[in-house]
Amino acid sequence: MFNFILQSTVINIITKKVDKNQSKIRLESGSYGTENYLFMNEGRANSWSWRISTQKDLLSDFKDGRGVTTPAALNANTNSFKLTKEFNANSDLTFIYDTYKADYKFKSLWDNRLKKGTSDNYTAKLIYNTRLGDTLTNQLILSRNRYDDQYQQESGSYYMTQVETTKISDQLTKNFKDIHIVTGGFEFTEDKVISFANKKLTNRAFYIQDQWNMTKRWKLTSGIRHDDNSGFGTHDSPSVNLGYQFGKNTNMYAGYSEYFIPPSPTNLYSAKYGNPNIKPESGHTSEMGINHRVDDTMVVSAHVFKRYSKDRIGYVAPRYTNVGDEKANGWDIQLKKQFSDAWSGYVGYTHTNVDATAQRATNVDGYIPKGAWNIGADYSKGKWDVSLVGKGIIDRPGPLTADAVSNFFPATTYWVWDIGMNYHVKKDVKVFLKVNNIFDKFYAEQSNARYNWSTTPNEQWWSAPGRNIRIGVEYSF
Structure with missing residues (x-):
């Protein structure tokens, strides 16, 4: 049997x-x-x-597929703590606290000096789950997170973007x-932009969704x-999804949904890239x-989609902006095959067309x-x-507009292959080897060539790392 998933307003969080009792060390x-x-x-100890x-x-300078070195540095610490108290078979309370702190350096494309930055983020969350009866459940979530990012400008001075978000939701x-x-609930979110005179943004939302199992074959989910x-x-953002089960081996679905995305605090008030005049994005x-x-x-799966976005939010140098109304469509097909008890494989292809807008060329500037x-x-x-994984990028020419430059990307069609191997020395000890970009392909996924900050386009490529190897060991006890 297959299950289809409707993108909806439901926000249920399931914590594993x-x-x-176990511990793990990985080097x-x-x-x-x-x-x-x-x-x-x-x-676990009792309840x-x-x-x-x-x-x-930790990470330092890397080389791309040409062998050209890109200055870089990363020193990051990630910590996570989760504590759950089970009051009885019907209710539990979970506290989660996550932090991420990092110092990083990188070379910008238009300035040979090494830039510096720091991140200091945290998220605290309380989740209370309770079963009020055999057919009724409730989930209450309280959370707060803080985003604190500082970045050194070309002049040597720093700018910062600090945002603190408080959120309450009940479902x-x-x-x-x-x-x-039937699922119903509300969300209240308050963003306080500390780096912009404590500017506050609030959003209140209410939603309801009904999953109607009309027959054994037909299912209608609407909200x-x-x-x-x-x-x-x-x-108001409605959604509807109709599913049909032909038999135990085949099902299909058709869906329609609308959405509303207000600009984020970073879109509006980032110290360097913010734009307070951005409009909200909406579409279907x-x-x-x-x-x-x-x-x-x-197993074979396929689907097609069509999307219309009004006042699409994006980045066009030097700041975030509305890039215009955007139309997109596409399709994909996926095949998974189990060849034997030991061997399995998959292949998938996705085709996407995004129309040009007032600010961007076809397929979002390529x-x-x-x-x-x-x-x-x-x-x-x-x-x-x-595990062997291949990623193929087909037809990525860059913007075909009046201000376009040749060689916007170093490669418009290319393949990148990675391989990973685990060897279980014994039950609790595993050694592993990863080789990324096996064939040392030279490619880039970001480019500033269209802005002509340099007369040489290849100095504007954010080239990806070339072949690199990682080896490690993991011990569980």
């Missing part, structure tokens, strides 16, 4: 329960000064459970004899969300899909390729796990 080293260290501990982890990541779900599953934004007024998406199990070893392939093969037997 800890069912045993990793490799090309470009890469060093990663991880320690994790999780456990209490926890998960704690800390990770250190109630009622099951009416498995025929109607609506109402947003009331302090800066951009009110907006239509899609259809089918999933079919050919036999016990092979950043979205017209075609993208994903191919993979997996082997798992005994002590070995091996």
